Amino acid sequence: MTAVDQRPQGPSTPSKTPLLRARNLVQEFPVRGAGGVKGGVVHAVSNVSFDVYAGETLGVVGETGSGKSTLARSVIQAPRPKSGEVEFQGTDLMTLRRKDLKQARRQMQMVYQDPFGSLNPRWRISELVEEPLVGYGEGNASSRKRRVEELLDLVGLDPSQYAKRRSHELSGGQCQRVAIARAIALDPALVICDEAVSSLDVLIQAQVLNLFEKLRRELNLSYLFIAHDLALVKQVSDRVAVMYLGQLAEIGPADGIYRQPLHPYTSALLDSIPRIDPATGRANKPVALAGEPPSPVDPPSGCRFRTRCPRAQLKCAEEEPQLVELLPGHQAACHFPLTIPESELTRRPAGATQAAPDPSFARG
Numbered sequence: 389m390t391a392v393d394q395r396p397q398g399p400s401t402p403s404k405t406p407l408l409r410a411r412n413l414v415q416e417f418p419v420r421g422a423g424g425v426k427g428g429v430v431h432a433v434s435n436v437s438f439d440v441y442a443g444e445t446l447g448v449v450g451e452t453g454s455g456k457s458t459l460a461r462s463v464i465q466a467p468r469p470k471s472g473e474v475e476f477q478g479t480d481l482m483t484l485r486r487k488d489l490k491q492a493r494r495q496m497q498m499v500y501q502d503p504f505g506s507l508n509p510r511w512r513i514s515e516l517v518e519e520p521l522v523g524y525g526e527g528n529a530s531s532r533k534r535r536v537e538e539l540l541d542l543v544g545l546d547p548s549q550y551a552k553r554r555s556h557e558l559s560g561g562q563c564q565r566v567a568i569a570r571a572i573a574l575d576p577a578l579v580i581c582d583e584a585v586s587s588l589d590v591l592i593q594a595q596v597l598n599l600f601e602k603l604r605r606e607l608n609l610s611y612l613f614i615a616h617d618l619a620l621v622k623q624v625s626d627r628v629a630v631m632y633l634g635q636l637a638e639i640g641p642a643d644g645i646y647r648q649p650l651h652p653y654t655s656a657l658l659d660s661i662p663r664i665d666p667a668t669g670r671a672n673k674p675v676a677l678a679g680e681p682p683s684p685v686d687p688p689s690g691c692r693f694r695t696r697c698p699r700a701q702l703k704c705a706e707e708e709p710q711l712v713e714l715l716p717g718h719q720a721a722c723h724f725p726l727t728i729p730e731s732e733l734t735r736r737p738a739g740a741t742q743a744a745p746d747p748s749f750a751r752g
């Protein structure tokens with residue numbers, strides 16, 4: 389993968405040094421066959437590189453099983469990736485010892501999908517929010533009590549009403565606010581949201597997304613925001629990374645990705661959701677993405693998307709496409725990217741043409 393500068397462009401550029409720098413991340417899991425016999429590996433994340441800048445939200449989208457959660461867990465080294473580089477606030481996480489990793493993890497917190505499952509039902513809300521502070525030896529009982537009240541206020545839960553309750557007395561949205569209070573308790577720089585609003589209904593989703601945005605402004609947070617819902621990711625992200633079968637298909641400014649997708653996979657994903665074309669203002673007719681992703685145990689040679697790609701040619705089976713910057717700050721890994729207007733073109737990958745595709749090469 390070409391390690392080009394992924395700095396976000398334009399006036400919203402929050403900072404020039406990446407807060408998080410991931411390069412060529414690889415994560416694989418052994419597969420057990422019948423009787424526990426070793427049977428190959430799941431290529432869950434293969435050579436993924438990206439940056440997250442201070443104050444920005446990088447959205448990560450892709451079908452189920454594309455490796456989004458594994459990518460997030462690889463970043464926080466849980467478990468450590470098989471290979472690659474992860475640099476956070478200038479520190480190489482891959483070589484840190486357990487004790488130092490714990491310190492680094494103060495600054496990188498996760499919010500998960502299941503708001504109920506992530507909270508111990510026997511504990512009071514105040515104890516749940518206090519737990520990370522206790523775990524890192526922060527303050528004393530009275531300073532922690534004040535901090536817990538401040539945190540509950542920050543996430544929109546009145547401490548006098550909620551501190552003494554338990555999670556089963558709260559709604560899904562309120563539980564997710566508690567999970568967010570826990571995540572920000574130690575003043576992190578990065579919060580990784582793994583489908584953090586996916587289980588909430590639309591109205592509550594909007595409220596929790598507003599909360600994320602408010603916290604980003606007030607606490608100068610950065611987010612790695614993982615979701616399979618493209619519309620939702622667009623709403624919150626400065627930039628978006630599109631994953632397919634463990635690899636990045638495309639990464640770029642959110643507006644660019646949605647207005648001018650370069651990778652046929654991104655385009656197919658966008659076609660599969662009801663949306664308004666920003667250029668024409670017209671609603672599309674959603675078209676389901678054909679076929680199933682191939683097995684990550686035995687991914688296709690060359691481009692992993694070629695078996696479902698209407699533009700595939702022989703080259704796609706023979707050569708793995710590298711991420712190449714085709715528009716400012718906008719990269720795609722495709723030998724035959726979608727047409728780019730001449731006026732917007734920055735650089736074409738060597739040998740790529742816009743020739744008519746031959747789908748007969750789209751074989752598994």
Ligand SMILES: Nc1ncnc2c1ncn2[C@@H]1O[C@H](COP(=O)(O)OP(=O)(O)OP(=O)(O)O)[C@@H](O)[C@H]1O
Pocket residue numbers: 417418430431432450451452453454455456457458459616684
């Ligand atoms: N611990 C594990 N052991 C074996 N395989 C795993 C493990 N964790 C993930 N995988 C596999 O790795 C691939 C990527 O999974 P991952 O959960 O990262 O995808 P995802 O994009 O987050 O999917 P979803 O949207 O469904 O959460 C899948 O094929 C999954 O089955």
